[in-house]
Amino acid sequence: MSESTKSKTLRDIPLSVLDLSPIVEGSTAAESFKRSLDLAQRVENWGFHRYWVAEHHSMPAVASSATSVLIGHIAGGTSKIRVGSGGIMLPNHAPLVIAEQFGTLESLYPGRIDLGLGRAPGADQRTARALRRDLRVGGEDFPELLQELRDYLLPPADAPASRVRAIPGEGLNIPIWLLGSSDFSARLAGLLGLPFAFAGHFSPGYTLTALQVYRSSFRPSEVLEKPYAMVGVNVMAADTNEQAERLATSHFQSFLNLIRGDLKPVQPPVDDMDELWTEFEKMSVQSQLGSSIIGNPEKVKGELQRLLSATQADELMITTQMYDHADRLRSYEIVADVWKS
Template identity: 65%
Template sequence: MSDHQPSPPADKHLHHTPVSVLDLAPIVEGGSASDSFGRSLDLARHAERWGFHRFWMAEHHNMPGIASSATSVLIGHVAGGTTSIRVGSGGIMLPNHAPLVIAEQFGTLESLYPGRIDLGLGRAPGTDQPTARALRRNSGMSGKDFPDLLDELLHYFQPAGAPEQQTIRAIPGEGLSIPIWLLGSSGFSAELASQHGMPFAFASHFAPDYLMQALRLYREQFQPGFLSTPYAMVGLSIIAADTAEEAHRLATSQQQQILNMIRGKRGPLQPPVDSMDALWDQHEKHIVEAQMSYAIIGDKQTVRERLHAVLRETQADEFIIATQVYDHQARLHSYELVYEIMQEAREAEPR
């Protein structure tokens, strides 16, 4: 169920490292969900043209600043508007759903867009507890059920057995080879991914403190299964611009978003500001900066240097980049600069 080849040896190089896009489908101040969907498709088309490897969308609920709640529907929208880039979930929060429904949804997507669909799975609710209860309709569900839900989902993708042995079948879904990833921000999913021999993606863009611990756990405990060798993707927040000053100004939209989350507030993505000093106190500043400790913000040279440093540190097999920027053209340009960095790294490869 994977499109991956075995990972290259340690000491990876940027020119060998695939780079992908994680889109949170932001709703900006003064915008709408419909606007957000149009921008997501536009970003995906640019990413495809620039050679990004995959385009993932994340499940969140009851968040006025994120439009990707119906994640499977939006994946179909993006896949239908592109031709070759892999499209998937980063991720589907499996405890929110019946595994049969997810098998049917992604079986449908894979049947419509064969060879292009990824299913990334997480165990968090992607929202607050009251909304999680509204989604699940069963207060007894929790992330602790995730391994059982995963086993059930994997069962639905197996080839058909004897009719008397299989009373519930995912149609479409049954027998389809869809790459399944486990996503995490701690060691739990890293360990589960290693047990199943699955690819693993770590969300260091919002849980940087556990990145190296989770990667180490995943690689040390990995058992061949869906993959013969471990494959780890690292999620990064990158905001690039022509100047460092402009990049740091653009980053204030994400800083405001995190600050509002700390304060228990929700709302659309705010325009950038010239300074955050009037918006946060020193304690809040420390929390926001800690959460963004792996964020790469700056001009092209700074981003290049930091990407090389993170690759040396993590030995990532792939990067997936989230860019929370208010202005769509500035967001596109940030990804374009990353594309240029990767292209220049490939062109500079010794031959």
């Protein structure tokens, strides 16, 4: 490892945002969209590089199910930040439809649209059936779906004359990212020479393994000459450690309810999670959220730097779920401050 690699600091890399447009208890999706746009406008002013929204379905706490539509809303209300999907769950969709949707977005907001793709359903099996109609089409055929999508985006001169055409879409430069929480997409992204985003915010135990697989399998392509890896991380920042830990209980409750199959909007913070979960449930939640960074500015800066040093990520994507919008804004403001300090 070179000396320059060893000395990489937060200031050396871009920071970005992953948003699920959370619906909090007592609120509505319409209010969530207003809050997401407000957050996007603020992080754009604070210098964040990308703003991605994620596809989930049949979840009372997540409003970003119509992901392409929400991307258009966010891009239309901002001016320079890149906006994209983190991600579109490709097996849920016909690749032609995604090519046309993102071709439309890129035509409306040129040079600002990212297409992040995942292979999970982003939903339970019943919801996946409602989306796909035929469950025989699933994540195992993701490489074929990806190739079909990429073919639709080729310039007309490079494509077979008999192909179906994505209009708009064909010939447009829409960066494609592969997303993953294991090594499958890491290896595929490496072999194809595509950028890779790892879901470290809910699969922390596989982060280093997936990054190693990606980098070792990487082959230069017309897209990238060398690997480019982004790592997702939960950050709940506040002015004091105690305040941050209390605010983080809303996020813990969301995962606890997911484990229990008791889905509901984002809940207000509580003083003591031990009054809500069993010891086994606590261990289960912490196995997924154990890498979350929770604390005051000094602690957040130190832990973000440690994550960067461990992963050598080219970019970090921050996701923050809190009950109160003002608290969420403040968390991102703290991250922006420590990033530039």
